[in-house]
Amino acid sequence: MADVGKRLPENVAGEFFVDSTCINCLNCSSMAPQFFRQAGAHQVVYRQPESADEVRLAMQILVSCPVGAIGTVNRAALKEVMADFPLLIEDEVYFCGFNSPKTAGAASYFIKHADGNWLVCAPKFLPQLVSKFEELGGLSYIFLTHRDDVGDSDKYAARFGARRIIHGNDLDSSPQAEIVIETAEPLTPAGISSDFLVIPQPGHTEGHCALLYRNKFLFSGDELKPDRAGHLLDTWDPFWTWYSFERQTESAEKLGQHKFQWILPSHGQRMKIDAAEVPALVQEAVNRARAIADTEPMTMERVNNLREYAADLRKWGQVEYAEKVESRAAAVQSKLGMHGTF
Ligand SMILES: [Fe+2]
Incomplete structure (x- = not known):
């Protein structure tokens, strides 16, 4: 758990705080924008x-933090809160919590299904989640x-x-x-219920796919996500696009042909x-993306961002x-060196 000695000065005084080990994965401010925000x-x-x-809710978020950067003065209830996961979202779809630093803190989801349960991306491998998945009937996919x-x-x-x-291009x-x-x-891959549709979405990475479940839940990965206020769809950021911003825009446009109500992103x-x-x-969102002139930023920020991504991949x-x-x-x-204007 977080170290009070590393408590960030921008935290408001009180029981909960974030420390300087935060990796800015956005899980906390996604789950509770009423308590957490960017600084x-x-x-x-x-x-x-x-x-x-x-x-x-704040305790559940603390438990979900991939790097244990959220702290509380009161630790007594933590064990009880850990048993809340996976948290039901709606119908038979759950948020797993326990986001993993091995996925840059991505959210993962659990679907209970008569033909076998699904995990969408992976939380930390922990005994309490394993036994919960067992109670719910195990995992098939x-x-x-x-x-x-x-x-x-x-x-x-x-x-x-x-x-x-997984898609062959990210295999x-x-x-x-x-x-x-x-x-x-x-x-829908052979032998799998027609409740599930895999939608290839090259862009963020070459092999990126979304999963559409029962024409209601879209597990959108890192392609499409709501904005912070939950009113609009965010425009994907060229700085966080690893394969092709243009392909990502085309992929997003195709999602408009599908029916869904829930958008469940990785971040x-x-x-x-x-x-x-x-x-x-x-x-x-597509129109906003097409209005972005610089879709392959030639800046040192981009260089550093690519290097950080490469370090994660290693x-x-x-x-x-x-x-x-x-x-x-x-x-x-x-190129920056050649042009010398950045
Ligand atoms: Fe990603």
Whole structure:
């Protein structure tokens, strides 16, 4: 848990705080924008929870923090709060909590299904989650939206005999995956319930896919997410696009053809909307993306951002791909040197 000695000065006084080990994954401010917000390169507590329900929510967020950067003066209730997970979102869809630093703190989800349960991306591999999944009927499938969110999926696959699903273009991040998506078009893999549709969405990474469940829940990975206020869809950021901003925009545009109500991203706010609003919301975000002139930023910020991503990839064991990203960072840096205007 967080170290009070590292408490960030921007936190408001009180029981809960964020310390300087925060990796800015946005999980806390996505789950509770009423308590957490951005301050420089970190999230901080700007309003303390007051009611019992608010304190419970803050404790759940503390448990979900991938790096244990959220602290509380009162630790007594923590064990009880850990038993709350996975947290029901709606119907048979749950948020797993226990976000993993091996996925840059991505959210993961659990779907209870008559033909076998699903995990969408992977939380930390922890005994209390394993026993909860067991109680809920185990795991049959683990859907990996893209190479950044593989995390502890191998451990869950081994423990439950679950089959991992990933697109072939990101396969080197999960080379043992049992079901490999090779198409560019949406499909339900053979033998899987038609409740599930895999939608290839190249852009953020080349092999990025979304998962649409029962035309109601869109697990959007890092392609599409609501804005902080939960009113609009955020425009994807060229600084956080690893493959192609233009392809990401095309991929997002295609999502407007599908029906869904819930947008459940890897990072950022979860949102429920009227399915009839989807085409207009998606198109609005696409229009904003097409208005961005500089979709491959030639700046030192971009160089540093690519290098940080490459360092993460190395930590996650994706060494060959890390080398490609490092080469790209070097190419941008060399162009900066040639032009000398940045
Ligand atoms: Fe990602």
